[in-house]
Amino acid sequence: MALKYLTQKIAQTIDEELMSQAGGFSIDQLMELAGLSVAQAVSKIYDKSNFSRVLICCGPGNNGGDGLVAARHLFHFGYKPNIFYPKRTKKELYQRLVTQCENLKIPFTDDLSEQLLQNDLVLDAIFGFSFSGEVKAPFDHVIQKLKETRLPIASVDIPSAWDVEKGNIGNRGFTPSMLISLTAPKLCAKQFNGTHLLGGRFVPPELERKYGLNIPPYPGTEQVIDITNLLKEKL
Amino acid sequence: MALKYLTQKIAQTIDEELMSQAGGFSIDQLMELAGLSVAQAVSKIYDKSNFSRVLICCGPGNNGGDGLVAARHLFHFGYKPNIFYPKRTKKELYQRLVTQCENLKIPFTDDLSEQLLQNDLVLDAIFGFSFSGEVKAPFDHVIQKLKETRLPIASVDIPSAWDVEKGNIGNRGFTPSMLISLTAPKLCAKQFNGTHLLGGRFVPPELERKYGLNIPPYPGTEQVIDITNLLKEKL
Numbered sequence: 231m232a233l234k235y236l237t238q239k240i241a242q243t244i245d246e247e248l249m250s251q252a253g254g255f256s257i258d259q260l261m262e263l264a265g266l267s268v269a270q271a272v273s274k275i276y277d278k279s280n281f282s283r284v285l286i287c288c289g290p291g292n293n294g295g296d297g298l299v300a301a302r303h304l305f306h307f308g309y310k311p312n313i314f315y316p317k318r319t320k321k322e323l324y325q326r327l328v329t330q331c332e333n334l335k336i337p338f339t340d341d342l343s344e345q346l347l348q349n350d351l352v353l354d355a356i357f358g359f360s361f362s363g364e365v366k367a368p369f370d371h372v373i374q375k376l377k378e379t380r381l382p383i384a385s386v387d388i389p390s391a392w393d394v395e396k397g398n399i400g401n402r403g404f405t406p407s408m409l410i411s412l413t414a415p416k417l418c419a420k421q422f423n424g425t426h427l428l429g430g431r432f433v434p435p436e437l438e439r440k441y442g443l444n445i446p447p448y449p450g451t452e453q454v455i456d457i458t459n460l461l462k463e464k465l
Numbered sequence: 466m467a468l469k470y471l472t473q474k475i476a477q478t479i480d481e482e483l484m485s486q487a488g489g490f491s492i493d494q495l496m497e498l499a500g501l502s503v504a505q506a507v508s509k510i511y512d513k514s515n516f517s518r519v520l521i522c523c524g525p526g527n528n529g530g531d532g533l534v535a536a537r538h539l540f541h542f543g544y545k546p547n548i549f550y551p552k553r554t555k556k557e558l559y560q561r562l563v564t565q566c567e568n569l570k571i572p573f574t575d576d577l578s579e580q581l582l583q584n585d586l587v588l589d590a591i592f593g594f595s596f597s598g599e600v601k602a603p604f605d606h607v608i609q610k611l612k613e614t615r616l617p618i619a620s621v622d623i624p625s626a627w628d629v630e631k632g633n634i635g636n637r638g639f640t641p642s643m644l645i646s647l648t649a650p651k652l653c654a655k656q657f658n659g660t661h662l663l664g665g666r667f668v669p670p671e672l673e674r675k676y677g678l679n680i681p682p683y684p685g686t687e688q689v690i691d692i693t694n695l696l697k698e699k700l
Contacts, residue, residue, distance in 0.1 A: 254564030258493035266498075270686045306666050307686050329489030333669045431541050434568045451505045451542050 231444040233428075233457065235417045238394040240441060241359040244413060247437060258323060260432065261292065264412050265299020267429025267453040268353070268386055269307060271410045272300070274454065275425055276351050276382070278308050285349035285381075287342075287372060288315040289356035289390065296386050296412070297355025298327035305334045312345055313338045316368050342375050352376065352383045354406060356390035359416055365391050365402065373403060382407040388416050397421035410454070414443045426461060429454045466679040468663075468692065470652045473629040475676060476594040479648060482672060493558060495667065496527065499647050500534020502664025502688040503588070503621055504542060506645045507535070509689065510660055511586050511617070513544050520584035520616075522577075522607060523550040524591035524625065531621050531647070532590025533562040540569045547580055548573045551603050577610050587611065587618040589641060591625035594651055600626050600637065608638060617642040623651050632656035645689070649678045661696060664689045 236244070248255045272284065286301045288294035294315065301311040313336055318324065331338070339345050346352070354376065356369060365373055373391045376383060383406040388394055391403035395417040398405065408425040409415075413433060419426065431448050438445055448455045471479070483490045507519065521536045523529035529550065536546040548571055553559065567573070574580050581587070589611065591604060600608055608626045611618060618641040623629055626638035630652040633640065643660040644650075648668060654661065666683050673680055683690045 252564070252568075254561040254568065256493045256558075256561065258491045259497045262494050262497045263501075266501075273686050302667075303686075306683070323491075326489040326491065329487070330669075333487075333489065333671065335671075432537075436568065436570075448541070451508050451538075 233415065233446065233460065234441065234443050235415050235420055236359075237417055238359060238362070241394070241413070241416055244437065244441060245359075248432070255432070257292075261295050261299055261323075263432050263453065264430055265296045266303050267412070267431065268296055268300040268355075268410050269303035270452065271408070271427040271429055271454045272304060272351070272353060272384055273307050273309075274427065274456070275408055276384070281350040281382075282308075282310050283349040284309050284311045284351045284353055285345050286311055286313045286353040287356055287376070288313060289358075289369065290317040290319055291358065291360060293355050293358030293386055293390075295324055295327055296358070297353060298324070298331060300353060300355065300386070301336055302330055302334060305336055311336050312349060314340075314342050314345060316340070316372070342372060346375060346379045346381060349381065352379065352381050354383050354385040354390050358387040358412075359394050361388065361390070361394060377404045384408040384410060386410055387412045388418055389422070392418045394418055411457075414445065425456075426458045427454050428457045468650065468681065468695065469676065469678050470650050470655055471594075472652055473594060473597070476629070476648070476651055479672065479676060480594075483667070490667070492527075496530050496534055496558075498667050498688065499531045499665055501538050502647070502666065503531055503535040503590075503645050504538035505687065506643070506662040506664055506689045507539060507586070507588060507619055508542050508544075509662065509691065510643055511619070513542065516585040516617075517543075517545050518584040519544050519546045519586045519588055520580050521546055521548045521588040522591055522611070523548060524593075524604065525552040525554055526593065526595060528590050528593030528621055528625075530559055530562055531593070532588060533559070533566060535588060535590065535621070536571055537565050537569060540571055546571050547584060549575075549577050549580060551575070551607070577607060581610060581614045581616060584616065587614065587616050589618050589620040589625050593622040593647075594629050596623065596625070596629060612639045619643040619645060621645055622647045623653055624657070627653045629653055649680065660691075661693045662689050663692045
């Protein structure tokens with residue numbers, strides 16, 4: 231049974247179910263586990279001896295929140311994260327996630343161009359499965375910069391600016407080196423041939439069956455699984 | 466520099482600082498990371514091929530919450546947890562943690578004696594660093610049963626019924642096979658000579674320095690570190 235690629239609507243429905251009264255999860259919990267899996271995925275592929283400086287580009291929503299959590303865990307794993315977070319939300323959770331990073335002295339930066347010269351890797355946590363429509367300012371500029379950089383880019387959930395289902399329409403986005411899908415890959419990931427990891431080890435089997443996700447078994451106690459070869463075998 | 470053993474007051478102060486406005490953490494986040502580290506610690510020492518059935522005994526407070534989170538992660542790691550949770554709190558977080566376990570079909574049981582015959586390991590998540598005074602019903606009975614069992618017991622944060630600082634006074638508690646200290650060991654752990662792991666990889670270096678914790682470096686991306694030999698070397 232092949233791993234399922236999710237439509238935007240199914241991805242949103244699963245997220246809502248997990249956080250409904252029946253699902254019982256808080257966004258704090260799910261974002262913590264998602265961000266931790268992102269940090270573990272990065273450390274699996276980009277060893278800190280060669281990629282210690284990680285520029286984390288955070289968008290205004292949940293994908294950006296995953297990035298903030300990942301930044302914190304990457305710090306604890308021995309990386310040197312820098313955060314570019316140009317459009318902050320006032321929601322209490324996000325303010326707390328920022329505080330947690332500030333308490334680790336993780337630098338927040340406004341100068342993306344300069345940072346792209348001073349880091350080894352970009353973590354793209356700009357847009358996730360809720361994204362639709364056009365890329366608005368200031369992120370149009372940010373996406374352009376990421377299209378131009380020669381640094382490897384690891385994208386959280388979807389490559390930012392890609393359509394969640396149709397992929398890199400109009401070539402408006404970039405192609406990351408690595409994709410970290412959360413819960414299950416989205417349809418756009420069918421167009422992605424790079425290193426592909428899956429995170430979000432919290433889906434109850436009943437929910438998995440209901441949506442036919444066919445998530446492969448995670449190894450040991452890890453929060454992330456490399457599905458690159460699994461997907462190639464299915465082609 | 467030796468790892469610091471905490472007084473009850475310092476343990477409480479650190480917890481409060483982490484969850485203060487200045488610390489920025491929610492209890493959902495910290496409990497998720499604590500419970501995950503407990504589950505990882507259990508899986509390191511008690512392989513699921515020999516210890517698949519884990520009876521998780523949960524107390525009424527945060528230690529019990531850590532146990533509920535650990536039960537969920539143990540399930541995802543392939544264990545078969547059973548939960549004994551005789552005194553539930555009505556706090557919303559705990560109700561949600563119960564729902565999350567129920568959605569995994571983890572059995573909740575009322576019959577401790579029977580369960581002690583049908584499991585391979587006990588996870589003691591009854592009392593943590595906030596415990597003081599006498600052991601009240603129904604936990605006096607529970608502790609007596611755990612004193613009598615021949616199953617290995619892994620205790621979360623402190624062995625339940627031990628005084629947080631003075632240890633197993635009046636021999637009122639049991640000696641677990643394994644202790645999983647969270648954040649830093651408490652003073653009572655000086656009396657413990659078994660397998661000792663440390664979890665809770667979320668302490669900012671500034672806080673660590675402020676309280677002189679001297680936490681050893683965690684390996685890789687793990688949420689837990691085995692400090693058994695480290696402590697023996699210091700003797």
